[in-house]
Amino acid sequence: xxxxxxxxxxxxxxxxxxxxxxxxxxxxxxxxxxxxxxxxxxxxxxxxxxxxxxxxxxxxxxxxxxxxxxxxxxxxxxxxxxxxxxxxxxxxxxxxxxxxxxxxxxxxxxxxxxxxxxxxxxxxxxxxxxxxxxxxxxxxxx
Numbered sequence: 001x002x003x004x005x006x007x008x009x010x011x012x013x014x015x016x017x018x019x020x021x022x023x024x025x026x027x028x029x030x031x032x033x034x035x036x037x038x039x040x041x042x043x044x045x046x047x048x049x050x051x052x053x054x055x056x057x058x059x060x061x062x063x064x065x066x067x068x069x070x071x072x073x074x075x076x077x078x079x080x081x082x083x084x085x086x087x088x089x090x091x092x093x094x095x096x097x098x099x100x101x102x103x104x105x106x107x108x109x110x111x112x113x114x115x116x117x118x119x120x121x122x123x124x125x126x127x128x129x130x131x132x133x134x135x136x137x138x139x140x141x142x
Contacts, residue, residue: 044098047098048095048098048099048105051091051094051095051098052095054087054091055088055091055092055095055112055116058084058087058088058091059084059088059116059119061080061081061083061084062080062081062084062085062088062116062119062120062124063124064080064081065077065078065079065080065081065082065084066078066081066124066127066128068080069081069128069131070127070131073131078128081124081128085120088116092109092112092113092116095109095112096109096110096113
């Protein structure tokens with residue numbers, strides 16, 4: 001009888017320990033998955049920030065190139081402008097891809113792309129073209 005009572009206690013204790021172990025393992029697995037998702041989100045955010053910064057530098061190069069050209073009437077100052085014209089669309093596409101899972105961010109990327117496109121097509125490109133024909137007239141108008 002004493003042995004049977006000890007056996008029942010041992011089984012009960014083993015069951016409680018087993019259940020505690022399984023519950024701890026499940027909780028640890030859930031925590032590790034949450035941590036992995038947070039790490040992935042953080043890495044994506046870092047890429048978005050980096051790409052945004054590179055895009056910002058391209059926009060600055062667009063403006064700097066036009067301004068340098070108009071002030072100096074030297075075509076060599078258009079190098080950053082021309083390089084940025086090639087680079088910024090790729091950076092916009094990358095930013096759109098990185099934010100594809102977030103509709104609010106996608107809307108912001110579209111608005112940003114539209115603003116950059118308007119600057120390039122409505123002001124920068126026409127100004128550079130007019131500057132090639134009559135740099136002094138463009139300088140006065142700007």
